[in-house]
Amino acid sequence: MAGDGFYGYRCEYCDAGHVRREIRGREIIRVTKTNYVILEDVPIGVCDHCHARYYTAAVIKHAERLHEKGTARKVQVPVGRYVAAG
Numbered sequence: 001m002a003g004d005g006f007y008g009y010r011c012e013y014c015d016a017g018h019v020r021r022e023i024r025g026r027e028i029i030r031v032t033k034t035n036y037v038i039l040e041d042v043p044i045g046v047c048d049h050c051h052a053r054y055y056t057a058a059v060i061k062h063a064e065r066l067h068e069k070g071t072a073r074k075v076q077v078p079v080g081r082y083v084a085a086g
């Protein structure tokens with residue numbers, strides 16, 4: 001969803017909650033199929049019912065720019081599928 005016109009509006013996923021503005025200390029944003037960027041202190045929209053997340057076009061663009069520049073500090077994150085023991 002573009003712009004930031006979703007704050008205060010009804011959630012388009014569950015149609016029950018409303019989208020509230022929150023500042024997240026760390027938010028993981030997907031920029032390509034296999035690449036993610038962690039943005040810090042970022043304002044996002046969160047549904048107060050189903051907790052769906054909404055990002056403004058400016059936030060997504062910022063994450064994409066960080067990814068493309070490749071100069072941001074990085075953390076390595078192991079990825080593995082959960083398999084129940086026993």
Ligand SMILES: [Zn+2]
Pocket residue numbers: 011012013014015016017018047048049050051052
């Ligand atoms: Zn919702």
